[in-house]
Amino acid sequence: MSETVRRPTPRPTYDHPTVIRQQDAARHLWGDSDGSGYVSDQVYVSSADLHVLHFTLTPRGRYVHSAMNPTVFGADVAYVVLEGELILVDPENGEVRPLKAGDVGFFRRDTWNHAMNPRHEPVHVLEFFSPPPSRNTASPYARSKPLLTETRYRDSRWDNRWPAAQAERDAAARIHVVREEDHLHWLPEDNGGHLAGTAVDTEYLTVTRGYLSPGHMGEEHTAHDETVLYVTDGTLHLHLPAYEGPAWHRVEPHDAAYLPKGTAYRLVDVDGNGARYWAGAGRVPVGWQP
Numbered sequence: 001m002s003e004t005v006r007r008p009t010p011r012p013t014y015d016h017p018t019v020i021r022q023q024d025a026a027r028h029l030w031g032d033s034d035g036s037g038y039v040s041d042q043v044y045v046s047s048a049d050l051h052v053l054h055f056t057l058t059p060r061g062r063y064v065h066s067a068m069n070p071t072v073f074g075a076d077v078a079y080v081v082l083e084g085e086l087i088l089v090d091p092e093n094g095e096v097r098p099l100k101a102g103d104v105g106f107f108r109r110d111t112w113n114h115a116m117n118p119r120h121e122p123v124h125v126l127e128f129f130s131p132p133p134s135r136n137t138a139s140p141y142a143r144s145k146p147l148l149t150e151t152r153y154r155d156s157r158w159d160n161r162w163p164a165a166q167a168e169r170d171a172a173a174r175i176h177v178v179r180e181e182d183h184l185h186w187l188p189e190d191n192g193g194h195l196a197g198t199a200v201d202t203e204y205l206t207v208t209r210g211y212l213s214p215g216h217m218g219e220e221h222t223a224h225d226e227t228v229l230y231v232t233d234g235t236l237h238l239h240l241p242a243y244e245g246p247a248w249h250r251v252e253p254h255d256a257a258y259l260p261k262g263t264a265y266r267l268v269d270v271d272g273n274g275a276r277y278w279a280g281a282g283r284v285p286v287g288w289q290p
Contacts, residue, residue, distance in 0.1 A: 007028070007030070008139070009028050009030070009041065009043060009046065009053075009133060009138070010026035010027075010028055010043045010046065011043070011046035011047075011133065011134060012025075012026050012043060012044070012045060012046055013045070013046065013047045013048075014045070014047075014258050014260075015260070016243070016245065016260065017238075017240055017243055017245075017249075017257070017258060017259055017260065017263050017265070018257070018258045019238070019249045019250075019251055019255060019256070019257050019258075020044045020045070020255065020256045020257075020258060021252075021255050022042070022054075022254040022255055025042035025043055025044045025053075025054065025256075026042070026043040027040070027041070027042055027043075028040075028041040028042075028043060029041070030069065031063060031069060032066055032068045032069055035064065035066050036063055036064055036065065036066035036068065036069040036071075037057075037061060037062045037063040037064060038058075038061070038063075039055050039056070039057060039061075039063050040055060040056045040058075041053045041054070041055045042054045042055070044228060044230070044256040044258070045228050045256070045258050046132055046133060046134060047132065047134065047226060047282075048132070048134055048135070048284065049130060049131075049132065049225065049226040049261075049282040049283055049284050050128070050129070050130050050132055050205075050226050050227075050228060050280060050281070050282030051127075051128075051129035051130065051132035051133055051134075051282075052126075052127065052128055052129070052228045052230070052256065052280055053126075053127050053129075054082075054124065054125070054126055054127070054230075054254070055124075055125050055127060056122050056123070056124055056125075057086070057115065057116075057117040057122065057123045057125075058117065058122055059117065059119065059120045059121055059122060060117060060118070060119070060120065061116075061117045061122075061123075062114065062115060062116040062117065063114065063115050064091070064114045064151070065091070065112060065114065065147070065148060067147060070142040070143060070145065070147055070148070071112060071113050071114065071142065072110060072111065072112045072113070072141075072142050072145055072148070073109065073110075073111075073129070073137055073138055073141060073142060074109050074110070074131070074135075074136075074137035074138075074141040074290045075109060075129050075130060075131050075132070075135075075137040075138075075204070076106070076107075076108050076109070076129070076130055076131075076200070076202050076204045076205040077106070077107055077108075077111075077113075077127065077128070077129050078104055078105070078106045078127070078128045078129075078199070078200050078205065078207045078280070079099070079104065079105040079106075079115075079125050079126075079127055080103075080104050080125065080126040080127075080128070080199075080207070080278055081099045081100060081101050081102065081103050081104075081105070081123065081124075081125055082101065082124040082125060082126055082232065083101055083121075083122075083123065083124040084101065084117065084119055084121055084122060084123030084124060085098065085099065085100055085101070085117070085118055085119050085123060086098075086099045086105070086115055086116070086117060086123050086125060087099070087115065087116040087117075087118055088105040088107075088113065088114075088115050088175055089113065089114040089115070089116070089153060089175075090107070090111055090112060090113065090174045090175050091112050091113075091114050091148060091151040091152055091153065092111075092112045092148055092152070092174075093152060093155055093157075093174060094152030094153055094154045094155035094156065095155050095173060095174055095175055096153060096154070096155070097175045097177050098118075099177060102179070102180055103177055103178065103179050104177070104178040104179075104199045104200065104207065105175055105176070105177055105178075106175070106176045106177075106178060106199075106200050106207075107174055107175045107176070108174075108202075110145075111174045111175065112148050113175070114151075126230055126278060128200075128205060128207050128228075128280035128282070129205075129282075130204045130205040130280075130282030130283070130284065131204055131282075131284045131288060131290070132282065132284075135284060135288070135290055136290050137290050141290055155169075157169075157172070178199045178200065180197070180209070182199075183197030183198060183199050183209060184197065184198040184201075185197045185198075186198070188210075188218070188219070188221065189218060189219050192213070193212065193213040193215075193216035193217075193218075194210065194211070194212055194213070194216055194218055194267065195210070195211040195213075196208050196209070196210050196211075197209045197210075197211075203283070203285070204282065204283060204284065205280065205281070205282055205283075206225070206279075206280070206281040207278065207279070207280050208278070208279045208280075208281075209276070209277075209278055209279075210229075210267075210276065210277045210278070210279055211274070211275075211276055212234070212236065212267060212268075212269045212274055212275040212276070212277075213269070213274055214269060214272045214273055214274045215269055215272050216267070216268065216269045216274075217266075217268050217269075218239075218266045218267040218268055219266065220241060220264055220265070220266050221264070221265055221266070221267075222262065222263065222264050222265075223259040223260065223261055223262065223263040223265065223281070224261065224281070225261055225281040225282060225283040226259070226260060226261050226281065226282050226283070227258075227259040227261075227263075227279060227280065227281045228256050228257070228258055228259070228279070228280050228281075229251065229256060229257040229259070229277050229278075229279050230254075230255075230256045230277060230278045230279075230280075231251045231252060231253050231254070231255055231256075231257075231275060231276070231277045232253060232254075232276050232277060232278065233253060233274075233275060233276040234253070234269065234271070234273050234274050234275030234276060235250060235251065235252055235253075235269075235270070235271050235273070235275060236250075236251045236257075236267060236268075236269070236275040236277055237249070237250055237251070237267070237268040237269065237270045238250075238251055238257050238265060238266075238267065238268075239265065239266040239267075239268055240263065240264065240265055241264055241265075241266065242264045243263070243264075251277075
């Protein structure tokens with residue numbers, strides 16, 4: 001029996017710096033039996049500026065669009081593949097982009113999207129989304145658009161012109177694949193113990209990969225936008241020098257740290273093993289309309 005009502009995605013919000021443990025992230029299963037497939041979400045933050053979740057596709061699982069779940073959004077969306085492989089598709093134009101662990105798939109407003117897991121193991125994906133669903137950029141926005149009726153899994157625009165047309169394809173791409181070697185690297189501190197690489201940076205969303213060297217004692221920074229740090233490797237110690245609550249917070253792999261705009265913080269490696277994280281920062285200009 002097909003579902004008749006799509007349950008809304010949870011929208012956990014916080015008014016102060018907060019560490020969200022993986023087991024405390026809000027769980028949500030979406031999809032329908034009319035063909036969209038099912039996706040398991042763990043929502044860490046869903047505020048007025050930023051939406052961050054971890055989703056899982058089962059072995060050989062997928063999501064596609066349906067009348068109940070039209071997968072097109074009014075936002076910038078970045079998919080960070082944490083484990084496994086993901087095939088991300090623009091079914092309107094037939095653009096097919098395989099992603100491996102560590103890759104980022106990025107698409108902008110009005111890009112129809114499907115995703116498939118080609119392997120016999122689950123694929124785990126970290127998602128950053130801004131402007132977020134609280135701004136009516138997800139389901140209400142998608143249902144305001146005509147449903148995509150023709151699905152393509154091959155982009156025939158480049159037939160008989162490949163690889164000569166590669167630059168043309170890249171210029172026309174709706175889905176951008178950002179690999180580690182494509183990051184724009186920079187040093188948050190001048191001692192070289194903290195390396196950052198920008199994978200995505202637009203007027204709404206910035207996604208950064210961060211690396212802390214063993215024993216790194218970070219300088220104080222300020223979150224210029226609402227920010228979520230998601231730790232993937234090692235243990236990150238978050239120091240909040242101006243916060244009225246606890247000053248030190250231990251952030252383990254698959255935990256996230258929420259930093260409101262204006263939060264002063266330091267990142268420290270206490271254990272001496274180094275740490276890696278992804279950071280997403282969201283911003284919505286005043287007066288913005290979906």
